[in-house]
Amino acid sequence: MSSISKARFNRALFWLSLLIASTIAVFPVYWMVITSLQTTEEVFAFPPNFLPDIKIENYLSVLTETDLPLWMRNSLVVSLSSTALALLVGTPAAFALSRLRYRGRAVFSLLILTTQMIPTLVLIIPLFQIFVQLGIRDSLLGLVLGNFAFTLPVVVWMMKSMLDGVPQEIEQAARVDGASWFQIMLYITGPLVLPGLAATTIYAFLDAWDEYMLARTTITSPENWVASIGISSFVGQYLTPLNIVMAASVLFSLPPIILFLLIQRQFVAGLSAGAVKG
Template sequence: MLTILFPFYWMIKTSMDSSDALFDYPPRFLPASYDFHGYREVLNGTSIGLWLWNSFIVSIGSTLLAVVAGVSGAYGLSRFRYRGKSTLALVVLTTQMMPPLVLIIPIYTIYIGLHLTDTLLGLVIGNFAFSLPVVIWMMKSIFDTIPVEIEEAARVDGASWFFIMTRITLPIALPGLVAVSIYTFINGWDEFMFARTVVTAADKWVGTVGLASFIGVYVTPWDQILAAATIFTLPPVILFLLVQKHFMAGLGAGAVKG
């Protein structure tokens, strides 16, 4: 636990140090002074509020799209029998074997033709496409653990498949759905390479691109970088604390069938 928490503690500690105390040797394990200079510079001299808002829009948008489409696809793979089902499942799995870096340039070329560069919509669609296969496979494993007899009883009573999926199966799979949603949100929140390639306009930067902009040619303001990183870390941490019970339950939702 200490090895996990220490990097976060050091990030917060360094973000509160003065510029002169950053490179003290031996290093201090407590702030030399609670200067908060880095936070003042970040909040007053950068557009971190806009970066966080853009990250929030992209993460929420891609999560909603991936969850809606992924739940439908996963339910179809888990419950229905049709020709080509195994091939479709293999194709979905194969997409995860291809490094995203290989796809960035072709996608960027397509985006130029569709005028999606320098837009948050382009980032939403890109993150949605990268997250969708994982959402499908995670939700399929969760749906496979839910007894099909429950749904068959509802079918006998005349319920439609859409009603069964939304009113019966999804409430049972809620912990797993929350875990998948958190994964997708954090995946969009932390994504850098695609956002750095597709977006060049400063007013469309997301948080990861904004953090990279602090790196200078001759000087790198580490106190400001770590102050911005601390602020950037808060939203996913708060989200996790709010739904941690569902998240922990969802981690094992697809581990055991029956």
Template sequence: MISIHRAKQILWSASFYVALAVLLLAVLFPFYWMFKTSLDSGEALFSYPPTFVPKSYDFHAYRDVINNTDIATWLWNSFIVSIGSTVLALAAGVSGAYGLSRFRYRGKSTLALVVLTTQMMPPLVLIIPIYTIYIGLNLTDTLFGLIIGNFAFSLPVVIWMMKSIFDTIPVEIEEAARVDGASWFFIMTRITLPIALPGLVAVSVFTFINGWDEFMFARTVVSATDKWVGTVGLASFIGIYVTPWDQILAAATIFTLPPVILFLLIQKHFMAGLGAGAVKG
């Protein structure tokens, strides 16, 4: 006979795995439906009741997207913008976060508050002023302009995330290096950053995804089709009278693959970095 305590454990375990399965289904089902719909065409796209299995597997929409659009150029532009903005945001954000975490100086709290306040302002409010500045600097229709814009939007987040990570690292480790005559730059790059590597990876992924998914700023600043990023390219499929949903979802599936592959490659460091700044040591 099963004891009451054992029965409660079994019930709790069963409830946990059922909830986990439901959550997993809720997360994965949109991706499956996107892929399934990209394989359908014609009446199958709007059939009722909907079918949960594709009626064909000829990948016609993928062939049309690859052969008849510039999706390769869009993906490459997205990659350049995302990588460029991530590198710049990390280069500036890491040093800024280190300064806020380690040094004491007048106005430090005010500076930290200003950095935090910039995140309270919707990016949509800043797009028109930035666009006006870009016209004067001839940065419209350039990937460099997109890199600078995404860098500016991501920098405050990088600073605050990295500051919380640096705060968890004991100062005594750095003080020992200072006694030995090490410079602050040496300490930051050779001692602190290797310890903070999991958190740095998590911040890098977050910044990369922000640049990869950004749409409104890219749609406003760039009009030349050869400078479109993936998000703008996806929006171009929507027509006035006809919208090829199978091609849109095929392109969306292709556009989703690079971030997924990136996450799978570095998921170990990413998961470790998520909790890096949660508890101060």
């Protein structure tokens, strides 16, 4: 086999492998969407129909006959609030770890890293007791604070890795010109790590949006349920309406997709933002 034929064969093999991998990754999402468009009889029909007629009755039923809009609103409130709080606290903390030199800095960094070694389930009972004592057990405020506590250490470390990739000479020049550390972080370093900030925002939002165990443990009132709990309530003891569950799941997937599409360029750039030092 000539070198040209071998190169073409390798290229064809690469694209074939990529097509197979993409199909495996996308098929569950496709199956969720087509199931949400079918009736109960069509869902259990054999052979399955991979190209069903478009019917929006399931979506109308979910939006009008269930409390999914309320649960989605609660999820948005919790996710956006905990994300904003984690970024507001975590970014200055990451800047301090990356730039400032003070006694106990290494120990403090190690403590932040250690928190990620503790399973989340271990922390739920202590958080539950704290929420009871504070009177925020069955409230969205408790979920915001809980998700903030879970997300903050990762936000700090992600932003620290981004900040480590920014040359300190730029900041030193600003210090010579009389800029404060806050001004440097806000006007000089901040725009440079914007792609990393976008990636961190995506992570923090998804972490709060998909959270289930803390919400299931601390929230009892249906009006305070988040969407992850609400969708799980559709599962019955003897019957589960799969088409309704899939319609709700499609709607539940839309906010993260929309957020990703809005900041996808910054997110892709932020994936390698801390890999190489400047």
